[in-house]
Amino acid sequence: MKKYLTLENGDQFVGTAVGDLSKEIKGELVFTTSMVGYQETLTDPSYTNQIITFTYPLIGNYGISLHANQSPAVAASAVVMQEIATTVFHYQSVMTLDEFLKKSEVPGIAGIDTRQLTKIIRKHGTMKASLTNQPLAQSSFAKSKSVDMVVKSATFTTPQDQHPDHVVLVDFGVKTNIVESLKNFGANVTVVTPEASFDSIAALHPDGILLSNGPGDPEDWADFLPVIRELQSHYPLFGICLGHQLLALANGARTYKMVFGHRGINHPVKNLLTNEVVITSQNHGYAVDIDSVTDTPLEVTAIEINDKTCEGLRYPGRPVFSVQYHPEAAPGPHEATRLFNQFIDLMHTNGGVKHA
Ligand SMILES: NC(=O)CC[C@H](N)C(=O)O
Structure with missing residues (x-):
């Protein structure tokens, strides 16, 4: 057929x-x-x-x-x-x-x-x-929002360990392996939807916050940006892919649609703080405008080697950072898995207490 x-x-x-x-x-x-x-x-x-x-x-x-x-x-x-x-x-x-x-x-x-x-x-x-199933004489491509923002409404926790680091993960369309990676590093994970308010997240007594990956245009999540601003001034925070883009938007940087994006498992990323290059797994069609970061409290920490786009951010003075690539891979190389370790370390150093 x-x-x-x-x-x-x-x-x-x-x-x-x-x-x-x-x-x-x-x-x-x-x-x-x-x-x-x-x-x-x-x-x-x-x-x-x-x-x-x-x-x-x-x-x-x-x-x-x-x-x-x-x-x-x-x-x-x-x-x-x-x-x-x-x-x-x-x-x-x-x-x-x-x-x-x-x-x-x-x-x-x-x-x-x-x-x-x-x-x-x-x-x-x-x-x-x-x-x-039949040839289209002329196709019609209606202008539509990039995706229907349907996210899971379930909130789940992993079994309590004796002294778990408690990560509240905001689920914009999370990959299973992000939750698995946090668990592998000993964290207890509670998943909440982006409808969650700052107060409802704080009531869960997190030690750290993870902003997940997810489909669509990051600008469609404008309603959640005030929550991110509050979260980043209270807790260690780690953003992955869409989460990275939202951290940027919450702090006044801009995002844009790339011509054809980065989708693959061998994207070289240079850490500007250490000059180290890691080979990464990526899947994104939008990027943070690297020049727009200059006027924000954030700092660019990594770039993609091929096109010099923004791949990492941090908030100097706060335990807050993000990457555009996927440290949990699945599929892809595991070189960046240690970022989960870094996040856990930040939670330990910070003790999960208010840091602002
Ligand atoms: N993997 C992701 O989180 C993708 C983020 C965003 N939807 C983009 O395409 O850029």
Whole structure:
């Protein structure tokens, strides 16, 4: 069965339908250069409402495991591949990628020249696209908000340890491995939604606050910025990806939409304080305007080597910092995992008490 991928600029690709065969969708077309980790990528909530193109030519060859999901189901709207593996080899595999997509009711298209498609996205930038069962004579791409801001309403805690560091994690669409990484470093985690007020967070007696990753335009979260301003003056705070962008906005810096973003697992980031370079996992389409940080109380601590964009911030004099990349990886290299350690250390030094 054929499937049609139509881009906002009129370009059209024809391929084979995979996953949910009947479903037709629209979304923002992006590409990731990750060679592995398709299951983690597809279930990362930051990809909500996006159509993911994998630049790696063969996807699905080690199947789907019960342990790799970053959220309960596939979060991306659709997937574009050159070739989808039908024969799967891995001892933990419980189903094929095609079965996983079908189960998640997510459509896909295979047999696409993803190299040509990626060149188009790199030239014209990420754009809206649709996946349909019939060729589109003329596609209509209504102006819409970047994503529907649907976030989980559940608040959960991990079992109490004897002396746990208590992290309150504000969930804008968190990846499972951020919660797991905090737990691995001995923290007790309570997840709250961005509807939480400062008082309701303070009532949980946190030792530290984590602002999570999440989909969409950071400017859509303006209502939560006053809460961040209060949180950062009371608690150690760590922002990851969207959380980093929100920390910047809360302090008066600006964000902007990048041409095609950073999505991959080998982005080199230079720490400006130590001159050290780490290879990082990334998935973002917006960035903090590095020049706009100058007029804020924040300091830029890291840049992406290739395009010199802002990758890290800190608030001098306060135990508050953030990174644009994903230290929890999943998928990706584990070089930056120690940032969780740094966060735990800040909570210990600070003792979770008011620091302002
Ligand atoms: N991974 C994320 O948190 C992504 C942040 C934001 N939605 C962006 O695309 O820039």
